[in-house]
Amino acid sequence: MSPPINDAITILLIEPNPGDARLFSESFADANVASEIHAAADGETALDFVYQRNEHADSPRPDMILLDFRLPDVDGADILSELKAEPALRSIPVIVMTSSASEADIARSYDLHANAYVRKPIEPDEFVELGRSFEDFWLTFVRFPADRTCSSY
Incomplete structure (x- = not known):
């Protein structure tokens, strides 16, 4: 079961463009989405956050990850593949959010078990x-197991 609707969910936004990261955070606030958004501008920082290591040792485990495939260091597809291969992390929904409309990128995302593929907005x-x-x-509609660390699905 998902957390009660009034509880804030923790979202990790993996987005290299600071302007888009700001717009995304502001849009969730404007839409009154109960969320705590953490941004990572590159793949290494994102992996440190998810694995709660280095300077992110005290970071919360994300309830959802929004991932841009086009990152400056580690390829977004490699991050997605690693997250879905790790039993302790594979239950976290990963939504690929990118400006690419490439059919190859879409197919690759789903082949790597992305939960969704969304075109990144252009206008505020x-x-x-x-x-x-x-x-x-x-x-509102999606339900998650009460034990979010469950790896049996």
Whole structure:
């Protein structure tokens, strides 16, 4: 079962563009999405956050990950593959959010077990609509196991 709707969920946003990261965070706030958003600008920082190591040893485990495939160091597809291969992490929904409309990128995302593939908004109003859409679907309708560390599915 998912957390009660009034509880904030922890989202890790893996986004190299600081402007897009800011727009995304602001759009969730504008849409009144109960979330705590942590941003990582590169793959190494994201992996440190997820594995709770180095300067992120006290970071919370994310309830959801929004992943841009185009990162400056570690390829987003490699991060997705690693997350879905790790039993303790594979239950975290990973939504690939990128500007690419490439059919190859879409197919690769799902081959690597992404939970969804979303085109990144262009206009600020589209970011707010995306935030509302995430709340409507991922936070209202989708159900997760009570034990989020479960690796049996």
